[in-house]
Amino acid sequence: MNIIEVKDYQEMSKKAAEFVRDNVRRNQTINLGLATGGTPVGMYKQLIEDHQKNHTSYKNVTTFNLDEYIGLSEYNHNSYRYFMNDHLFDHIDIQMSKTNVPHGNVNDLKKECSDFEHLIKEHGGIDLQILGIGSNGHIGFNEPGTSFDSQTHIIDLTHSTREANARFFGNRAEVPAQAITMGIATIMKSKAILLLISGTNKREAFFQLVHGEISENFPASVLRKHSCVTIIVDEAARGNVQV
Numbered sequence: 174m175n176i177i178e179v180k181d182y183q184e185m186s187k188k189a190a191e192f193v194r195d196n197v198r199r200n201q202t203i204n205l206g207l208a209t210g211g212t213p214v215g216m217y218k219q220l221i222e223d224h225q226k227n228h229t230s231y232k233n234v235t236t237f238n239l240d241e242y243i244g245l246s247e248y249n250h251n252s253y254r255y256f257m258n259d260h261l262f263d264h265i266d267i268q269m270s271k272t273n274v275p276h277g278n279v280n281d282l283k284k285e286c287s288d289f290e291h292l293i294k295e296h297g298g299i300d301l302q303i304l305g306i307g308s309n310g311h312i313g314f315n316e317p318g319t320s321f322d323s324q325t326h327i328i329d330l331t332h333s334t335r336e337a338n339a340r341f342f343g344n345r346a347e348v349p350a351q352a353i354t355m356g357i358a359t360i361m362k363s364k365a366i367l368l369l370i371s372g373t374n375k376r377e378a379f380f381q382l383v384h385g386e387i388s389e390n391f392p393a394s395v396l397r398k399h400s401c402v403t404i405i406v407d408e409a410a411r412g413n414v415q416v
């Protein structure tokens with residue numbers, strides 16, 4: 174894993190945006206895998222700024238999001254479709270028809286999972302996947318114990334994940350109990366991965382990622398088996414961890 178050490182959230186966001194921008198400029202028909210949560214918000218802001226100033230174009234880019242809450246419609250402000258429109262898609266020249274976020278409010282959720290997996294394959298796979306990490310090591314919404322062989326599937330969210338994400342909802346009771354997420358195997362098939370880690374609450378996760386054992390109990394540890402992972406980590410998350 175290539176680990177880039179930066180000072181703070183601002184610098185992480187800037188470096189991450191440059192990384193994504195360079196990939197988009199090199200390959201204008203790139204398939205990008207995108208993440209939600211608090212971590213990538215600064216990166217998305219920088220990408221919008223770059224688009225406005227330097228006209229980097231997303232016209233022919235296709236995107237696939239990692240996950241979506243079950244039971245929330247695209248108009249719900251806490252859905253990840255709403256998040257993506259609000260934080261990125263509405264502000265760049267991407268074609269909405271080329272943006273793919275799993276649907277969390279359809280009747281046949283199992284079909285939605287297999288259709289999503291199929292759609293990624295049909296497009297030739299993800300070229301660059303952006304990831305954040307949960308403090309329990311989850312990537313996408315793949316909670317500890319998820320099989321490394323998993324494909325897009327339905328997951329029960331853990332208490333700690335619902336607790337962490339309650340900040341967006343007001344209280345934990347309102348956080349959906351389940352989500353659709355790309356599986357670990359889906360993520361591992363991406364040609365390249367960019368993982369962003371920021372803040373003291375991610376310090377233990379960063380330590381585990383670098384020094385812990387590779388185990389389904391800590392989903393992100395699987396990334397050590399991928400041949401093209403870049404991690405951008407800030408001082409707060411890094412602490413004294415030797416890399």
Ligand SMILES: O=P(O)(O)OC[C@H]1O[C@](O)(CO)[C@@H](O)[C@@H]1O
Binds near residue numbers: 209210334338
């Ligand atoms: O960036 P945050 O808000 O700390 O969340 C970390 C991870 O948790 C999730 O939000 C899912 O809980 C992921 O989408 C994200 O990568």
